[in-house]
Amino acid sequence: MGNILQDVRYGLRMLLKSRGVTAAALVALALGIGANTAIFSVVNAVLLRPLPYKDADRIVILRERTPKMDLSFSYPNFQDLRDQNEVVEDLAAFRRESFNLTGAGEPERLSGRMVSHTFFTTLGAEPQHGRVFAAEDDRTGAPRAAVLSHGFWQRRFAADPALVGKQLTLNGDSYTVVGVAAPGFAFGAETDVYVPIGLFEERYKDRGAHPGISIIGRMRPGVTLEQARAGLDAVMARLEEQYPDSNKEHRVYAETLYENTVGDVRTSLYVLLGAVAFVLLIACANVANLLLARSAGRQKEIAIRTAMGASRWRIVRQLLTESVLLSVAGGALGLLVAVWGTDLLVAAVPDDIPRLRDAGVNARVLLFTLGVSVVTGLVFGLVPAFQASRPDLNETLKEGERGSTGARQHVRSALVVAEVAVALVLLVGAGLMVRSFWRLQSVATGFDPANVLTMQLSVTAAEGESRRALNFFDDVAARVRRLPGVEEAAFTSGAPFIGATETSVKVDGQPEEAEQLMTVQYVTTPEYLRAMGLRLKRGRYINEEDRAGRPVAIVIDERLAEKAFPGEDPVGRRLSFSDTVLPPMEVVGVVEHVKHYGLTGEAPVNQQLYLPLAQVPEKVMPNVARRMTLVVRTKGDPLAMTGAVRQQILAADPNQPAFNVSTMERAVAQSIGQRRFAMTLLAIFAAIALVLAAVGIYGVMSYSVTQRTHEIGIRMALGAQARDIMRLVVGQGMALAAAGVVLGVVAALLLTRVIASMLYGVTATDPATFAAIPLLLAAIALLACLIPARRATKVDPMVALRYE
Numbered sequence: 001m002g003n004i005l006q007d008v009r010y011g012l013r014m015l016l017k018s019r020g021v022t023a024a025a026l027v028a029l030a031l032g033i034g035a036n037t038a039i040f041s042v043v044n045a046v047l048l049r050p051l052p053y054k055d056a057d058r059i060v061i062l063r064e065r066t067p068k069m070d071l072s073f074s075y076p077n078f079q080d081l082r083d084q085n086e087v088v089e090d091l092a093a094f095r096r097e098s099f100n101l102t103g104a105g106e107p108e109r110l111s112g113r114m115v116s117h118t119f120f121t122t123l124g125a126e127p128q129h130g131r132v133f134a135a136e137d138d139r140t141g142a143p144r145a146a147v148l149s150h151g152f153w154q155r156r157f158a159a160d161p162a163l164v165g166k167q168l169t170l171n172g173d174s175y176t177v178v179g180v181a182a183p184g185f186a187f188g189a190e191t192d193v194y195v196p197i198g199l200f201e202e203r204y205k206d207r208g209a210h211p212g213i214s215i216i217g218r219m220r221p222g223v224t225l226e227q228a229r230a231g232l233d234a235v236m237a238r239l240e241e242q243y244p245d246s247n248k249e250h251r252v253y254a255e256t257l258y259e260n261t262v263g264d265v266r267t268s269l270y271v272l273l274g275a276v277a278f279v280l281l282i283a284c285a286n287v288a289n290l291l292l293a294r295s296a297g298r299q300k301e302i303a304i305r306t307a308m309g310a311s312r313w314r315i316v317r318q319l320l321t322e323s324v325l326l327s328v329a330g331g332a333l334g335l336l337v338a339v340w341g342t343d344l345l346v347a348a349v350p351d352d353i354p355r356l357r358d359a360g361v362n363a364r365v366l367l368f369t370l371g372v373s374v375v376t377g378l379v380f381g382l383v384p385a386f387q388a389s390r391p392d393l394n395e396t397l398k399e400g401e402r403g404s405t406g407a408r409q410h411v412r413s414a415l416v417v418a419e420v421a422v423a424l425v426l427l428v429g430a431g432l433m434v435r436s437f438w439r440l441q442s443v444a445t446g447f448d449p450a451n452v453l454t455m456q457l458s459v460t461a462a463e464g465e466s467r468r469a470l471n472f473f474d475d476v477a478a479r480v481r482r483l484p485g486v487e488e489a490a491f492t493s494g495a496p497f498i499g500a501t502e503t504s505v506k507v508d509g510q511p512e513e514a515e516q517l518m519t520v521q522y523v524t525t526p527e528y529l530r531a532m533g534l535r536l537k538r539g540r541y542i543n544e545e546d547r548a549g550r551p552v553a554i555v556i557d558e559r560l561a562e563k564a565f566p567g568e569d570p571v572g573r574r575l576s577f578s579d580t581v582l583p584p585m586e587v588v589g590v591v592e593h594v595k596h597y598g599l600t601g602e603a604p605v606n607q608q609l610y611l612p613l614a615q616v617p618e619k620v621m622p623n624v625a626r627r628m629t630l631v632v633r634t635k636g637d638p639l640a641m642t643g644a645v646r647q648q649i650l651a652a653d654p655n656q657p658a659f660n661v662s663t664m665e666r667a668v669a670q671s672i673g674q675r676r677f678a679m680t681l682l683a684i685f686a687a688i689a690l691v692l693a694a695v696g697i698y699g700v701m702s703y704s705v706t707q708r709t710h711e712i713g714i715r716m717a718l719g720a721q722a723r724d725i726m727r728l729v730v731g732q733g734m735a736l737a738a739a740g741v742v743l744g745v746v747a748a749l750l751l752t753r754v755i756a757s758m759l760y761g762v763t764a765t766d767p768a769t770f771a772a773i774p775l776l777l778a779a780i781a782l783l784a785c786l787i788p789a790r791r792a793t794k795v796d797p798m799v800a801l802r803y804e
Contacts, residue, residue: 014322015329022326025287028695029330031688032283033376034337035276037361037369039681041342043269044368045359047262052184054124055218059257060088060228062215064236066249069518069604073213075197075204077247078116080239081215087231088217088254092119093197095213096189098627099170100458101156102655109458109659110152110170111190114197120147122216123187130164130179137178138198145196146175150183152192170195172460208246216257229254261354268678271755275429275685278422280372282692284380285415285422289699291323291381292412323381324374331373335361338369345681353674413736416693416700420740421747423686423693424777428748429755430686431769432762433679439761440672446557446594447496448533449664452631453638453645454495456660459625466548466621470614472652473628477525479648480632485641488633490527491613494520495629496596497667498660502605507564508574508584519560520596520608523616523624529555529591531633532664539571539589547614552582555589560607575609582617598671600760630658638663678758690780693740698784701733705792713797722793729792733785734778741774 015022050056062081064071073081073093082091093116101108113119117138125132128150137145146168148157157163167174175195197204197213204211219228232252240247255263339361346359457476461469473491480489494500504516522528526542537558546553554575561570574584594608616624630649634641642661649658669676705712712725749765756764 008321008325012325015326021290025290025326026330026333028283028286028692029327029373029376030333030337031692032276032280033327033331033334033369033372034341035334035685035688036273036280036372037334037338037365038341038345039269039273039276040368041338041361041365042345042356042359043273044362044364046269046353046355047266048364049355049358051258051261053257056257058219058221059122060217060219060225060254061257061260062088062091062217062232063253064210065251065253070253071250072210073215074207074209074246075201075211075213076207077236077239077250078213078215081232081235081252084235084238085232087220087223087228089220090118090122091215091217092116092122093213093215094119094187095197095211097195098458098659099193099195100172100460100655100657101168101170102172103169104156107655107657108156109456109657110192112170112193112195113187113191114200115194116197119194119216120181122218123185125185126182127179128182129161130177132179133194133196138196140198140201142196142199144173144175144199145178146170147179147181147194148177149181149190149192149194150185151190153180168193171458207243225254225256265353265674267754267757268674271429271758272678272681272685274754275426275682278426279685279689279692280376282419282422282689282696284376285419286692286696286699287326288380289412289415289696291319292415320378320381324377327373327377327380328370331369331376334373335366335369338365348677348680353677412700412703416696416736417740417743419693419696420737420777420781421744423689424741424744424773425748425751426682426686426689427773427777428744428769429752430679430683431773432752432755432759432764432766433675433682435766435769436759436762437672437675437679440599440675443595443599445496445599445668446534446592447664449668451634451636451638452532452664453634453641454498454629454631454660454662454664454667455642455645455658456627456629457649457656457658458627459656461622461625463619463622466616466618469621469625472656473525473613475652476630476649477527479652480630480645483641483644483648485635486632487635488527488531490531490631491525491628492528492631493523493613493624493628495522495532495631495664495667496594497598497664497671498629498662500596503577505564505575505577505609508576517560517563517607518605519556520605522608522610523613524610525613528631529610531631533633534594535592537590537592538569539587541589541591542610542612546588546612550615552585552615553588553612554585555591555610556587557591557593557608559593560609561587561590563607582611582615585611599668600672631664675758675760690777693777694780694784697733697737697781698787700736701729701785702788702791704732705729705788712792717797725793726789729789730782730785733789734781737778737781737785741777744777745770745774 051059053059062073064073064077072095075093078091078093085091093114095114097112097114099110099112101110115133117133117135120127120132127147130147132147133145136142148163153159153163163177164179166177168177169175170193181194204213219225223231229252232254236247236251240250342359342361346356459469459472477489477491480486500520500522502518503521504518506516524542526544526546529536529541538561539555542553542555556564556570556575564570564575565573570587570590573587575587576582576584591610593606596608597605613624630645632638632641632645639661646658649656715725715728748770752764762769
């Protein structure tokens with residue numbers, strides 16, 4: 001222990017003595033270790049932490065599936081699956097729902113869930129106050145009960161424990177608050193209030209309907225995921241025999257809740273973790289080169305130590321101690337970088353990355369940083385330590401500090417080659433992501449998202465109150481249109497990148513067995529198509545004449561026109577809903593196809609129709625009015641109009657909250673948020689790698705020029721011109737860069753396949769990227785070589801010949 005403490009004290013003195021080398025090494029290490037720690041804190045929060053539920057590894061989430069698509073569950077299918085399966089226990093249904101809170105101050109729109117009474121017990125959640133739902137709450141005709149989330153209870157009711165047992169008015173109905181969830185309990189999207197889904201069983205009794213219900217459950221002990229899938233499919237096969245009309249070829253897809261939560265982001269995060277590991281490797285190579293240069297100046301010291309009896313291991317231990325001290329100091333600085341970087345990541349990251357808000361520097365992250373720091377110190381310290389521990393005593397003690405040995409110079413050159421190769425891999429990856437993102441942003445959306453404000457409203461309209469709901473929507477739209485700066489205002493049941501319902505239609509007059517065409521359905525007021533800037537290709541838009549009592553008119557998109565009426569003019573032709581809620585509908589216009597689900601790829605349902613709100617049947621209006629989107633096209637900044645638009649809504653109905661306020665530009669941007677996040681970070685890491693690689697090349701060439709001053713002087717004394725010296729130095733540096741580029745291209749061809757699934761419109765071996773990036777790196781390397789090369793041409797032969 002005494003020897004180790006002596007090594008530490010001596011190492012600290014040596015680091016302080018070489019302040020320039022120490023400072024440069026600390027900056028490189030702080031960047032490398034800090035970036036690794038920040039990304040690891042995100043990976044730890046999203047991927048490594050277990051889900052905060054009881055027996056989380058046994059919890060599965062289920063979807064109903066047909067050979068063509070995934071569906072939500074029908075409520076009757078959920079009930080039969082719950083009662084008949086023997087592989088998954090505590091099956092619980094849940095469905096996202098929103099509620100208007102009124103009668104308790106300012107009206108507010110609440111995010112909510114309809115859940116079965118087994119929902120909380122399946123997740124092992126205990127309430128902080130009151131109770132969770134019981135079986136008697138979860139049935140038609142039961143007293144209306146609600147459980148509040150802890151965050152909403154604190155925010156809206158100041159954490160008043162006396163709230164339990166009191167009444168809240170949600171969507172015009174009175175609910176008794178029976179409990180408050182525990183702090184930190186969350187499941188999926190943020191939720192303010194939970195209500196029993198069984199209260200609404202009559203609404204969802206149609207076995208052929210799929211109203212957004214999902215199922216979770218806990219696999220019985222000893223049951224594997226494959227066994228669970230087989231057991232659930234056996235139940236669905238029996239239901240197919242019982243209900244062939246609604247359940248034909250319907251089966252169950254089951255996956256663990258963990259896979260469902262992190263599956264979409266895992267590849268991106270692991271790619272980023274690999275990228276920062278590469279940055280750290282480059283930093284290590286740079287620091288190793290710095291230590292090799294410094295060890296060249298300590299040859300005489302090490303030779304004297306060896307001559308006095310110090311063993312090779314003793315020399316290696318001393319030098320490794322200095323390396324580890326340096327890396328731990330770099331790790332401490334890196335930890336500060338990581339704290340700042342993690343906060344920046346959490347603030348900038350898209351909302352669809354799960355559990356990211358929990359990212360931070362905790363005990364596991366601290367342990368990771370310590371481990372990385374120690375391992376890093378050993379990695380970059382081993383080569384210089386072993387090189388320095390083999391001095392030539394004769395030459396060193398006789399000649400003093402003459403220069404670096406050939407072996408040491410070869411190691412430094414190899415490290416530079418490795419730096420360039422790793423930097424090229426990162427630059428190619430970043431280049432591919434940038435090109436992919438640029439292609440993605442140039443994808444036509446089919447509408448004009450600029451200057452469009454959106455907000456959602458939910459109107460409670462019982463059957464028979466269609467006229468009241470229509471009058472409200474017309475009143476709000478008219479009030480908003482009169483506002484200065486507003487060009488158009490309209491309502492729609494769905495909007496691109498926000499959501500809409502799906503339905504199936506067929507060409508009118510075709511037999512029952514004819515193909516059903518799945519389509520995204522927008523129920524809109526006449527002004528919607530113009531407000532969104534949809535281009536009319538045939539016929540006309542919906543207008544004020546398309547109202548109740550007139551033949552039902554629809555506008556369809558070009559994809560549906562091609563599918564339903566190939567090679568024909570669709571205007572004047574008729575389509576029918578498969579569920580016959582409306583009489584046959586006449587196509588009055590065709591508009592451009594809209595990217596509804598996102599900019600990438602083809603969506604499962606890839607055609608659209610637009611139905612006039614005024615022609616919606618009476619029995620359907622309550623469901624349509626429950627979630628409408630107000631679309632406002634403005635002349636300037638749309639968000640600046642938010643307050644004025646809200647005032648007009650409250651003027652029409654003081655109990656009507658507006659919620660989910662956004663812009664169409666933001667909706668489009670959020671749809672590619674994960675890709676932007678990954679591209680930005682990869683580009684930052686690649687830029688750091690490029691700078692570190694350039695510094696590495698410059699350092700090696702600058703040191704080489706210093707060590708070869710005597711040689712250069714002799715060459716110039718014998719007649720060498722400045723251009724010859726320039727060619728000598730630049731040629732040596734560019735040879736190292738070329739070797740690194742070749743190795744990097746080979747490695748990039750292999751490794752970029754990992755990000756192939758993250759690319760759009762660009763292959764993982766894109767020729768343009770693989771041509772441009774090596775040229776960029778070569779240009780940077782040339783610049784890094786030119787500076788020491790120019791310095792070499794300034795050597796005075798007389799001074800160089802008297803150098804030693």
